Amino acid sequence: xxxxxxxxxxxxxxxxxxxxxxxxxxxxxxxxxxxxxxxxxxxxxxxxxxxxxxxxxxxxxxxxxxxxxxxxxxxxxxxxxxxxxxxxxxxxxxxxxxxxxxxxxxxxxxxxxxxxxxxxxxxxxxxxxxxxxxxxxxxxxxxxxxxxxxxxxxxxxxxxxxxxxxxxxxxxxxxxxxxxxxxxxxxxxxxxxxxxxxxxxxxxxxxxxxxxxxxxxxxxxxxxxxxxxxxxxxxxxxxxxxxxxxxxxxxxxxxxxxxxxxxxxxxxxx
Amino acid sequence: xxxxxxxxxxxxxxxxxxxxxxxxxxxxxxxxxxxxxxxxxxxxxxxxxxxxxxxxxxxxxxxxxxxxxxxxxxxxxxxxxxxxxxxxxxxxxxxxxxxxxxxxxxxxxxxxxxxxxxxxxxxxxxxxxxxxxxxxxxxxxxxxxxxxxxxxxxxxxxxxxxxxxxxxxxxxxxxxxxxxxxxxxxxxxxxxxxxxxxxxxxxxxxxxxxxxxxxxxxxxxxxxxxxxxxxxxxxxxxxxxxxxxxxxxxxxxxxxxxxxxxxxxxxxxxxxxxxxxxxxxxxxxxxxxxxxxxxxxxxxxx
Numbered sequence: 223x224x225x226x227x228x229x230x231x232x233x234x235x236x237x238x239x240x241x242x243x244x245x246x247x248x249x250x251x252x253x254x255x256x257x258x259x260x261x262x263x264x265x266x267x268x269x270x271x272x273x274x275x276x277x278x279x280x281x282x283x284x285x286x287x288x289x290x291x292x293x294x295x296x297x298x299x300x301x302x303x304x305x306x307x308x309x310x311x312x313x314x315x316x317x318x319x320x321x322x323x324x325x326x327x328x329x330x331x332x333x334x335x336x337x338x339x340x341x342x343x344x345x346x347x348x349x350x351x352x353x354x355x356x357x358x359x360x361x362x363x364x365x366x367x368x369x370x371x372x373x374x375x376x377x378x379x380x381x382x383x384x385x386x387x388x389x390x391x392x393x394x395x396x397x398x399x400x401x402x403x404x405x406x407x408x409x410x411x412x413x414x415x416x417x418x419x420x421x422x423x424x425x426x427x428x429x430x431x432x433x434x435x436x437x438x439x440x441x442x443x444x445x446x447x448x449x450x451x452x453x454x455x456x457x458x459x460x461x462x463x464x465x466x467x468x469x470x471x472x473x474x475x476x477x478x479x480x481x482x483x484x485x486x487x488x489x490x491x492x
Numbered sequence: 493x494x495x496x497x498x499x500x501x502x503x504x505x506x507x508x509x510x511x512x513x514x515x516x517x518x519x520x521x522x523x524x525x526x527x528x529x530x531x532x533x534x535x536x537x538x539x540x541x542x543x544x545x546x547x548x549x550x551x552x553x554x555x556x557x558x559x560x561x562x563x564x565x566x567x568x569x570x571x572x573x574x575x576x577x578x579x580x581x582x583x584x585x586x587x588x589x590x591x592x593x594x595x596x597x598x599x600x601x602x603x604x605x606x607x608x609x610x611x612x613x614x615x616x617x618x619x620x621x622x623x624x625x626x627x628x629x630x631x632x633x634x635x636x637x638x639x640x641x642x643x644x645x646x647x648x649x650x651x652x653x654x655x656x657x658x659x660x661x662x663x664x665x666x667x668x669x670x671x672x673x674x675x676x677x678x679x680x681x682x683x684x685x686x687x688x689x690x691x692x693x694x695x696x697x698x699x700x701x702x703x704x705x706x707x708x709x710x711x712x713x714x715x716x717x718x719x720x721x722x723x724x725x726x727x728x729x730x731x732x733x734x735x736x737x738x739x740x741x742x743x744x745x746x747x748x749x750x751x752x753x754x755x756x757x758x759x760x761x762x763x764x765x766x767x768x769x770x771x772x773x774x775x776x777x778x779x780x781x782x783x784x785x786x787x788x789x790x791x792x793x794x
Binding site for chain 1: 539540542543544545546547548549550566567568569572573574577579580583602603604605606607608609610611612614616617619621622625649650651652653654687715716717718719723725
């Protein structure tokens with residue numbers, strides 16, 4: 223048997239505890255050492271389950287240790303990491319939770335997982351300096367409508383039918399009694415969130431829906447003018463205020479200077 | 493960049509300080525930066541620093557300013573039958589260039605299969621075929637990184653009856669063919685020898701210590717197998733046991749002082765517990781030619 227074939231059989235048996243121990247292993251002349259082979263099965267499954275647990279502490283707190291371990295183990299059984307860099311392992315856990323029958327009584331759980339995944343990715347994202355509201359004030363007002371914003375590499379947007387930003391934030395309170403109080407005061411409303419790490423700490427902020435909408439437009443490459451136009455009519459009036467807020471959160475790293483032709487086109491549109 | 497034949501026969505040139513180092517864990521970042529404890533070097537798994545940015549890089553860069561560094565990989569899958577992951581080698585090379593570690597090392601094991609990464613150090617049979625595979629992979633890594641690496645003896649729970657080499661002979665052959673050095677994990681020796689009913693003292697006595705560039709010490713868990721036989725599991729989650737300290741002392745008395753890592757990867761202890769383990773290793777290294785501390789005596793044990 224080639225090493226490749228032996229390795230295939232070994233890997234398959236590590237992944238599937240119901241399988242027999244592969245023929246290629248075992249001390250000479252003795253029986254099949256299932257407990258010994260199980261060390262490898264256990265190391266692999268448990269360490270990957272722990273990797274998921276490390277990335278999703280609030281989901282874990284919400285469902286409890288036993289439920290979480292069973293759920294994460296089932297996820298791990300169906301999702302082998304594609305790379306040894308486990309920082310990026312578990313990105314489909316939210317989708318898995320959404321379809322996980324025993325978790326249906328917590329319909330917000332998948333969106334909590336999305337917040338946590340965004341947090342981990344923001345934590346490890348490329349470092350980049352932000353520009354502040356002064357940069358906005360200093361920008362050529364005439365050129366602004368045709369300008370594009372470069373957003374921070376750590377930025378993630380959250381849109382949920384559930385108050386997931388509030389639930390996540392409450393779980394950052396270490397005192398359990400205070401956490402319980404905070405949780406009991408949350409309105410059962412839809413929420414939008416901005417997750418970004420302008421400097422050292424990941425910020426998770428509850429924002430009004432048009433703020434998220436603007437940032438989503440900027441992410442798609444819209445100019446300031448195009449992003450303003452896409453807003454609901456009621457929201458347009460506060461565009462300047464919202465833009466200032468966006469700059470104050472550190473999510474903008476550059477204002478792309480519009481060319482003369484772009485400025486002209488933007489003015490003609492108006 | 494393949495090392496010349498003469499370099500392959502030469503003893504490994506030790507690059508890390510010949511004193512104790514410890515695993516660098518996020519739990520201890522702030523303490524280390526604030527107190528600059530008297531350990532000589534730190535070791536990390538490069539895979540934990542393969543994100544694009546953020547606090548892990550900030551801390552590693554800050555700590556690297558004051559301490560020597562070792563990168564100890566768990567993701568190259570040197571022993572796998574398939575090709576090495578070029579992307580992963582590229583990520584490792586970027587870290588090596590950024591942090592200029594004194595030493596890099598990997599395991600005589602595999603962790604990646606066609607389906608993906610299993611996150612455990614899995615064993616291989618020791619045959620002509622696997623010897624060629626492992627040596628080709630080490631050549632590829634050393635060429636890509638432009639430097640020699642260390643290969644660590646594994647902790648194993650099963651053996652392959654098809655093996656035609658003993659582990660030590662297999663390792664010696666790898667050193668001869670690739671010019672790499674060895675990382676002697678004394679706890680792995682104890683775990684494997686206990687599990688396979690062999691003499692750990694004999695293993696240590698026969699190990700080619702002149703090719704060793706680093707030693708690992710760690711704790712292990714005790715279990716039993718289906719037949720009630722002792723089954724030790726390499727867990728890196730507790731103190732080093734007395735038997736392993738004795739084996740370590742045996743190796744150091746023969747080899748002289750070597751860079752020694754206290755490896756602790758889960759159930760991370762408070763800093764004083766980890767530091768005391770490092771001091772224990774330093775006490776064994778001291779009469780055997782350890783480098784003197786370059787730092788003022790610290791108050792860590794208080």
